[in-house]
Amino acid sequence: MNHSAEPDDMPGLSVFEKSCAYCGARFRVLASHLPRQDVPEAYACPECGKHYELESAVEPEVRLLKPRSDGKQDRYQETMF
Numbered sequence: 001m002n003h004s005a006e007p008d009d010m011p012g013l014s015v016f017e018k019s020c021a022y023c024g025a026r027f028r029v030l031a032s033h034l035p036r037q038d039v040p041e042a043y044a045c046p047e048c049g050k051h052y053e054l055e056s057a058v059e060p061e062v063r064l065l066k067p068r069s070d071g072k073q074d075r076y077q078e079t080m081f
């Protein structure tokens with residue numbers, strides 16, 4: 001019996017596009033996945049800095065596709081308690 005070639009053991013890459021809920025910028029997120037090594041990782045909107053989270057093995061890579069659409073220059077203020 002050989003279980004070393006199970007599909008679940010294959011590293012994966014997920015790529016998706018996201019619109020920032022705060023400033024309207026559009027960006028692409030690349031996340032690498034490894035079996036049993038995915039942890040909640042934070043990534044930030046490249047335009048306003050708002051943080052989002054996903055499950056990934058390493059820190060996600062973010063590429064800006066479309067600049068923010070709200071016409072402002074401010075940074076998103078994370079509410080910390």
Ligand SMILES: [Zn+2]
Pocket residue numbers: 020021022023024025045046047048049050068
């Ligand atoms: Zn943003």
